[in-house]
Amino acid sequence: MRHLGPEPLDHDAIVERVHDAECGAVASFTGTVRPDEGTVAIEYSAYEGMAERELDAILEESNGRWPDARVEVAHRIGRVPAGEASVIVVAAAPHRDNAFAACRYVIEELKARVPIWKREERGDGSGVWVDHRGGRVVEAPPSRPD
Amino acid sequence: MKLFARYAELVGAEEVEVAVALPTTVEKIVAALKDQYPAARAIPEHPLVAVNLQQAGAGTEIAGDEEVALLPPVAGG
Numbered sequence: 001m002r003h004l005g006p007e008p009l010d011h012d013a014i015v016e017r018v019h020d021a022e023c024g025a026v027a028s029f030t031g032t033v034r035p036d037e038g039t040v041a042i043e044y045s046a047y048e049g050m051a052e053r054e055l056d057a058i059l060e061e062s063n064g065r066w067p068d069a070r071v072e073v074a075h076r077i078g079r080v081p082a083g084e085a086s087v088i089v090v091a092a093a094p095h096r097d098n099a100f101a102a103c104r105y106v107i108e109e110l111k112a113r114v115p116i117w118k119r120e121e122r123g124d125g126s127g128v129w130v131d132h133r134g135g136r137v138v139e140a141p142p143s144r145p146d
Numbered sequence: 147m148k149l150f151a152r153y154a155e156l157v158g159a160e161e162v163e164v165a166v167a168l169p170t171t172v173e174k175i176v177a178a179l180k181d182q183y184p185a186a187r188a189i190p191e192h193p194l195v196a197v198n199l200q201q202a203g204a205g206t207e208i209a210g211d212e213e214v215a216l217l218p219p220v221a222g223g
Contacts, residue, residue, distance in 0.1 A: 045150065050199040050200075107223065111221075111222055114220060115196070116220060117151035118221045119151070129218070131219045131221050
């Protein structure tokens with residue numbers, strides 16, 4: 001299962017949905033917004049139709065490689081304040097090897113392939129587009145009105 | 147065509163119309179965009195392009211009814 005949306009992410013609710021009686025292992029990854037260099041929030045945007053399609057493809061690939069792992073992924077879109085979660089992947093499997101492997105696969109593929117972008121919002125109102133390696137792409141003009 | 151993130155900010159719109167003779171190719175549409183919207187010249191020569199929600203190469207043919215989108219390098223997570 002996958003989810004894209006503006007709501008805060010609920011880690012425990014995802015774990016509860018993914019875990020079942022057959023699973024002896026639950027691995028989870030939570031990505032949060034770092035307050036680097038005065039970042040107060042990150043604004044995430046997505047090409048939603050394509051992002052959903054790509055997430056479905058990644059989950060299908062994961063299911064092909066680790067068929068006993070149940071995986072859910074959720075990515076928050078819109079403004080995410082520093083310290084809050086932007087992405088959560090939870091994988092449950094009978095044993096930990098497959099839970100870890102599926103969880104790792106899904107977050108790495110998401111970062112490499114899913115059309116989601118982020119713009120760091122600084123305390124002074126300026127914004128910076130960031131690429132997936134953490135490089136600052138371009139200084140965006142301040143978003144606040146003068 | 148659709149523009150996202152930094153590309154939308156450069157051009158000042160999330161969707162623009164580009165005049166081209168049909169059928170055409172992804173490469174020609176990108177060139178026409180840069181011709182018709184000078185602000186789009188800062189976009190790389192070979193940006194990531196999606197046609198009907200799937201990544202498409204420069205030579206992909208466009209009949210005219212597809213959804214074409216220009217994608218900056220992705221940065222989710």
